[in-house]
Amino acid sequence: MKLNKNTILIAFILIANLSWAQNKKIWVSGAARAVMYGDEYSTEAENDTTTPRKLQSGHALVDLGVNIQPSDQILIQGMVRIRNDYGGFWGSGVTFDVRQLYIKGILGGFLKYQLGDINYKLTDYTFKNNVGLINKYGGVLTGVPQDQVQYDLFYTKDNTWRQQGGAVDFALQFDKVVEEMEFNIFTTRVRPTNFDTQDDRLYSGGSLIFVQSQKFKFGGQFANLYDFAGTSNNTVYLKNPVYTGVAEFNQKVNKVHLMAALETGISKLEWQGSEVAPVLEDYFYDVNVKAAWAKTGISVSAGYRDVGPNFRSAGAQTMQLNFQSAPAAYQRYGNNQNIRAIGMMDVYRDASLYQTQIVAGLMSFDPRYDNATPYGRATPNRKGFNVLFDYEDTDARWNVGLDAELLTDVVGQGTTTLKNYNTGSVFGELRLNKIFNWENRKFWISGRYGMQDTKRSGEQSYEQVDLATRFQDYNFTATIFGDLELIAQYRLWQSKGDEQVAERNEYSEIIDYAEYSIDYKESIVGAGLQYGFTEKTNLSFLYQTFAWEDSKELTLPYNINTWTLFFNMKF
Amino acid sequence: MKAMMKKIIILFAVSLLIISCERKTETLGPDLSDIYGPFTVFEEFDVSKNTVDFSTGESINFSARFSKTVDWEVKIIGQTSGATKILTGKTKVLDETTARWKGSTTELPMFKTEKCNAYIIIEDEGYADTILNITINGTKVNDGFNVADFENGINPDWKIFKQSGANMSFFTVQSDTAAQADHYYDMGGEVTFDYLIGYIYFPADAYVDSATNLPYERFPLSSNPGDVFFNVLLNVPEGINNEIVLFQLTEDDNEDGIFQESSEDMYSIELKHGGDAGLQAGWQTISVRYSDLTALVNGAPATPNGNGIKEPHKLMEVRTLFLADPSSGYSQTFMDYMIFTENGPLEP
Numbered sequence: 057m058k059l060n061k062n063t064i065l066i067a068f069i070l071i072a073n074l075s076w077a078q079n080k081k082i083w084v085s086g087a088a089r090a091v092m093y094g095d096e097y098s099t100e101a102e103n104d105t106t107t108p109r110k111l112q113s114g115h116a117l118v119d120l121g122v123n124i125q126p127s128d129q130i131l132i133q134g135m136v137r138i139r140n141d142y143g144g145f146w147g148s149g150v151t152f153d154v155r156q157l158y159i160k161g162i163l164g165g166f167l168k169y170q171l172g173d174i175n176y177k178l179t180d181y182t183f184k185n186n187v188g189l190i191n192k193y194g195g196v197l198t199g200v201p202q203d204q205v206q207y208d209l210f211y212t213k214d215n216t217w218r219q220q221g222g223a224v225d226f227a228l229q230f231d232k233v234v235e236e237m238e239f240n241i242f243t244t245r246v247r248p249t250n251f252d253t254q255d256d257r258l259y260s261g262g263s264l265i266f267v268q269s270q271k272f273k274f275g276g277q278f279a280n281l282y283d284f285a286g287t288s289n290n291t292v293y294l295k296n297p298v299y300t301g302v303a304e305f306n307q308k309v310n311k312v313h314l315m316a317a318l319e320t321g322i323s324k325l326e327w328q329g330s331e332v333a334p335v336l337e338d339y340f341y342d343v344n345v346k347a348a349w350a351k352t353g354i355s356v357s358a359g360y361r362d363v364g365p366n367f368r369s370a371g372a373q374t375m376q377l378n379f380q381s382a383p384a385a386y387q388r389y390g391n392n393q394n395i396r397a398i399g400m401m402d403v404y405r406d407a408s409l410y411q412t413q414i415v416a417g418l419m420s421f422d423p424r425y426d427n428a429t430p431y432g433r434a435t436p437n438r439k440g441f442n443v444l445f446d447y448e449d450t451d452a453r454w455n456v457g458l459d460a461e462l463l464t465d466v467v468g469q470g471t472t473t474l475k476n477y478n479t480g481s482v483f484g485e486l487r488l489n490k491i492f493n494w495e496n497r498k499f500w501i502s503g504r505y506g507m508q509d510t511k512r513s514g515e516q517s518y519e520q521v522d523l524a525t526r527f528q529d530y531n532f533t534a535t536i537f538g539d540l541e542l543i544a545q546y547r548l549w550q551s552k553g554d555e556q557v558a559e560r561n562e563y564s565e566i567i568d569y570a571e572y573s574i575d576y577k578e579s580i581v582g583a584g585l586q587y588g589f590t591e592k593t594n595l596s597f598l599y600q601t602f603a604w605e606d607s608k609e610l611t612l613p614y615n616i617n618t619w620t621l622f623f624n625m626k627f
Numbered sequence: 628m629k630a631m632m633k634k635i636i637i638l639f640a641v642s643l644l645i646i647s648c649e650r651k652t653e654t655l656g657p658d659l660s661d662i663y664g665p666f667t668v669f670e671e672f673d674v675s676k677n678t679v680d681f682s683t684g685e686s687i688n689f690s691a692r693f694s695k696t697v698d699w700e701v702k703i704i705g706q707t708s709g710a711t712k713i714l715t716g717k718t719k720v721l722d723e724t725t726a727r728w729k730g731s732t733t734e735l736p737m738f739k740t741e742k743c744n745a746y747i748i749i750e751d752e753g754y755a756d757t758i759l760n761i762t763i764n765g766t767k768v769n770d771g772f773n774v775a776d777f778e779n780g781i782n783p784d785w786k787i788f789k790q791s792g793a794n795m796s797f798f799t800v801q802s803d804t805a806a807q808a809d810h811y812y813d814m815g816g817e818v819t820f821d822y823l824i825g826y827i828y829f830p831a832d833a834y835v836d837s838a839t840n841l842p843y844e845r846f847p848l849s850s851n852p853g854d855v856f857f858n859v860l861l862n863v864p865e866g867i868n869n870e871i872v873l874f875q876l877t878e879d880d881n882e883d884g885i886f887q888e889s890s891e892d893m894y895s896i897e898l899k900h901g902g903d904a905g906l907q908a909g910w911q912t913i914s915v916r917y918s919d920l921t922a923l924v925n926g927a928p929a930t931p932n933g934n935g936i937k938e939p940h941k942l943m944e945v946r947t948l949f950l951a952d953p954s955s956g957y958s959q960t961f962m963d964y965m966i967f968t969e970n971g972p973l974e975p
Contacts, residue, residue: 338650365655437655467652470659518663558656566656568717 081126086119086135089204090623092142093405095385099614107389107614114142114621119155130161156210167226174223175216176242178263179319181340181363182279182298183371185215186432190403190425190549191376193481193504196531197545197582200596200622201405208407211376217414219244219259236267238275246281246413255283255290259371259414265302274303277321281370281416292329294416298322298369315346315357325368325416325564333563338364342433344442353448358441365437365467368564372434374414379422381409390612397611398422399578400549401602401618417564423572424551427510427523428463428477438463438477453490458482469558469566473514475521481506489535497535504529510555523553523574539588543598550577552607575607584620596622657696661719667694672721672747672756681730681738682765689726689745691756693719697749701726703761707741707803710734721747730767731974735860735910736806737964738763766808769975771858771968772846774829774945777810784833784842789825792818794957797825806860806910807964807975814872814949815959822871824958826948829965845879845941849969852918852937857945858973862910862961863900869955870906872898872962875946876920880933886943892933894920906960914972939967 092114097107121135135155144150158172177184194202205211210218221244228237241262249256261279268274277300283293300321307314320341327333344359382395383402402409403425411419421430429435440463448455460480468474485502488494510523532544556569582600589595598620605613670692679687689701699721701714711734716725732738745758777799781787789797795816805811816824832842848855863870874896877886886893896915900906917939922931945965951958966973 364650466650468654470654470656470662472654516660516663518659556659568657569659569662 082122082124084120085123085133085627086121087207087627088116088118088623088625090114090116090621091201091204092621093385094619096617097386097389097614098617099612101390101612101614103392104390104612104614106391106393107386111385112142113385116140116142121156129163130159132159133157167224169222169224171222172220174219174221174242174244175210175212176219176223176244177214177216178240178261178277178279178371179300179302180433181300181319181321181342181367181369181372182277183217183261183369184432184434185211185217185374185376186372186434187215188376188426188430189479189508190400193483193506193529195529195545195547196533196543197584197598197600198400198404198547198580200584200586200598201620204622204624205405205407205410209410209412211410217371217374218412219246221245221259234266234268238263238265238267240264249284249287251288253290254288255285255293256287257294257416258282258284261298261371271306272304274301276301279369279371281414292327292333294325294327296323296325296368296370296416298371311349311351313346313348313350315344315348317344317346318342323367323369325366327563334565336366336368336564338366338368338436340364340367340434351450353450355444355446357444360439360441361433362439362466363434363436365465367434367436368417369434370414370416373418373431373436374411375419375421375430375432376410377403377421377425378409378411379420384408386616389614394611399602399604400547400580401600401616404580417562418560420560423510423523423555423557424525424549424574424576426508427525427555428461428479428508437466437469439466440464440477451490453487455485456483469556470569471512471514471519473512473519475510475512477508477510479506479508481527498533498541499535500531500533502531510553521553521555523551523555523572525549525551536585541586541588542583543586544583545600546579546581548577548579552576573608574610576605576611578602578604582618592626594624596620596624598622661696664695666697666749666752666754668692668754669694672745672758674745674758674761675723677760678762678764679730680765681763681767686727686729687761688723689714689721689728689747689758691721691726691747693749695719697752700748700750701745702748703728703743703745705736705738705741705743705763708736708739709804710736710738712738730763735862735912735975736804737808737975738766739803739808740764740766769966769968769973771966771973772848774846774965774967775812775962776807776964776966777812778808780810782829782833784830786828786830787826789816790818790821790823792816792824795825796959797827800961805963806862806961811860811862811961811963813959813961814947815957817957818951819953821953822950824949824951826946828947829945831943844884845882845943846939846945846967848917848939848942848967850938850940852920852939853916854969855917855939856914856968856972857896857917857920857965858912858914858968859965860910860912860963860975861898861906862963863906863908864959864961865908867908867957867959868900869951870900870958870960871950871952872906872960873946873948873950874898875944875948876942877944877946878933878938878941879943880936880938880941882941889932892931892935892937893922894931894937895923896920897923897926910961910963912973912975916972 095111097109117137117139119135119137121133124132134157137153137155139151141149156173158170160170162168223242225240243260245256246259247257259281263277265273265275280297282295285293300319302319304317322339325336340363342361346357348355383398384406386396389396442461444459446457463477465474481504483504487500489497489499506527508525512521514520528548530546534542536542552575555572557572558566559568559570561567580600580602582598584596584598586594586596600618602616672691675688679685696717696719698717703712710732712728713733714726718725740763743761745761748755780799789795796813798813799810800813801810818824831846834843836843876894878892879886880891898906918937921928
């Protein structure tokens with residue numbers, strides 16, 4: 057949405073004055089950012105003489121949110137983003153967008169509501185913004201731009217999806233049987249009608265949780281992605297309802313915190329009115345137990361799940377990364393001007409690669425970045441065990457852990473032989489400042505080594521697949537003096553082997569297999585200085601080298617050295 | 628503690644209940660053996676009949692059966708016209724649902740009453756086979772209002788003009804290479820003083836309504852512009868790259884029987900050489916949905932002069948103007964089979 061910039065500026069000056077005048081009933085909040093990237097491309101490939109060797113890009117932006125609180129029960133926020141891309145001058149390249157608008161409040165002292173932009177989630181199998189493996193483990197260097205990408209996309213740490221619509225939450229308390237009943241209801245629009253062939257597509261749902269006591273709660277969730285019939289001339293209506301039930305026990309026994317949880321449910325994906333579309337129905341269950349010893353800092357959890365091959369849940373299976381998109385920087389390269397494959401450098405700094413809205417069916421994915429659970433825990437056609445172990449020193453001097461998932465297909469793809477998917481990583485962090493009692497200083501080192509193997513044997517050679525991914529990540533943070541920190545990181549990601557990737561039709565049914573063969577590695581190594589003016593304001597200067605190697609020579613090898621200047625402020 | 632144990636037992640009982648649910652265990656997707664297994668021909672390439680009359684609605688089916696799913700291509704080529712029909716698929720079996728031919732053409736010209744050869748090619752397996760001498764006794768009939776196929780010469784009510792240039796043609800030609808049947812219209816010449824080389828206008832009143840035996844006042848088309856398609860076949864000879872073909876469709880908005888350019892709608896299609904949407908060498912099908920037509924002034928989109936509503940049932944005249952840059956030398960384009968179809972573009 058483009059607005060006249062003078063109008064916006066005048067409006068904000070007036071509002072700022074009002075905020076002084078009206079005793080903080082109106083106030084401004086938001087964020088500001090300035091970023092500059094300097095990329096230097098190099099390659100050993102002889103057939104690349106045309107790719108620009110140096111590129112510079114960046115932007116400055118400010119998010120100005122006006123908060124209006126006409127009464128204690130109502131809050132209205134409208135936020136605009138003013139952005140000027142690097143190189144813009146006298147208004148050229150400047151954009152004004154409405155970033156968010158919402159009204160929220162409490163009705164009758166018990167009913168919470170929010171209209172407009174809302175962040176929402178339910179459970180792993182109904183509605184959750186799943187973080188992919190490539191983004192799962194943050195790094196001190198890659199995390200700097202990654203945080204901003206996630207801020208831009210409204211990806212939150214509690215895995216909500218940003219939606220537009222309305223939500224109502226309330227609870228009823230009782231004296232007997234159950235302590236409380238919690239109601240959460242939402243409805244949002246994920247796609248507008250075009251008044252011709254495409255209906256409004258809505259996403260609605262909610263949950264009802266019975267809290268029997270602090271130890272036990274149970275309930276159900278419902279989420280449905282559906283076309284709102286009658287909003288266009290379309291005669292085929294998508295419907296994807298998901299119903300799940302949950303139960304959770306918590307109990308403390310001899311200073312051990314025990315937890316057991318179950319989620320189970322069914323889904324249906326259909327295109328009502330279509331004679332050719334299938335009806336996909338299936339179920340899942342997921343059982344987890346956890347024990348945590350507070351005194352020692354050890355916690356162990358283990359679980360088993362079975363997610364049917366036709367389980368479809370749009371709100372839980374939509375991936376963050378859209379692998380159909382292409383990176384913004386060096387989008388085409390080489391003398392043949394091929395589209396450059398998405399690499400880690402792009403994943404951590406390019407917001408245009410990400411999905412902002414949930415979609416029906418199953419998106420395509422890249423096996424090198426997660427072949428086992430591309431759609432998160434709700435990935436269909438998977439069953440098996442998961443284990444998580446964490447040991448945190450009680451004085452917070454160190455932390456070690458491991459996670460593992462041993463999964464298989466539920467049913468075979470094109471053969472009765474099942475694929476095995478083994479994923480795992482070990483992690484360790486050493487906080488030397490705690491060991492040596494260096495108060496007010498940071499001195500951390502951490503590392504993670506991870507792997508993922510996909511294997512399928514078989515009597516015929518064409519049944520066999522073997523794809524191995526390995527990743528490593530090492531981080532270092534040290535306070536030089538005051539609030540100035542030195543950060544450094546090395547991250548390596550490599551995949552080798554062969555896989556048959558399912559190709560799906562518009563109804564997410566497998567119709568063919570694409571032969572996927574890879575032997576590549578990519579790495580980021582770099583260091584930087586970070587200065588914290590305040591808790592919410594910091595300046596970073598980073599330098600990194602991104603390297604891409606392809607032993608199969610299907611893509612050109614290259615390096616991109618990047619310096620980054622990053623100023624970030626929240627207010 | 629007992630209460631908690633009871634709850635845990637209930638939880639796992641529920642889990643076991645779910646685990647015991649039945650689920651279909653069929654494999655997902657096509658069988659790998661159908662894709663990657665050895666290739667064997669179980670049934671040879673064959674055709675359902677060797678003689679066909681498409682004008683009566685007949686069709687022919689090709690058949691074959693293989694041990695695995697393959698990417699196949701069946702190419703049917705007219706022995707006289709060189710017309711080509713290509714059927715493709717990715718199946719194990721060719722039958723009436725996957726390899727049926729109703730007489731249409733993929734690469735112009737259209738098929739004539741002639742003999743054809745059919746070839747099957749499976750490139751990945753290095754397999755090919757041929758069926759010779761399939762006889763077409765009658766060609767496919769296309770539903771629609773036939774404006775001009777030039778098979779009966781020039782309609783005297785058409786309006787034709789050509790400049791006094793060099794090597795001027797503007798006449799019908801009989802040839803086996805006609806896009807449809809045996810004749811096409813040749814527009815050519817070199818005019819050094821004007822863009823316009825010549826034109827041929829097709830007024831509605833050049834056609835007679837068989838029901839009333841009176842000339843049409845307007846073309847008998849549907850009033851829904853989304854249903855109506857304007858189709859014409861054009862051929863740019865090799866070496867020509869300066870042609871401009873302009874079609875103008877004039878509407879009688881006030882239904883007074885006269886087109887007033889200053890106050891009524893005229894929609895145009897301007898075709899130039901090259902580019903993704905431009906004309907190329909050889910025969911090609913031009914099909915435009917009536918609702919997608921635009922008014923043009925000097926080639927640029929403009930506001931129509933009339934009511935601005937696309938009304939195919941008020942179409943009075945179709946004009947074909949052949950133009951070229953006067954400094955660019957000789958130009959030429961052949962035209963054939965101008966037809967309005969409804970509910971879909973022409974499938975020649």
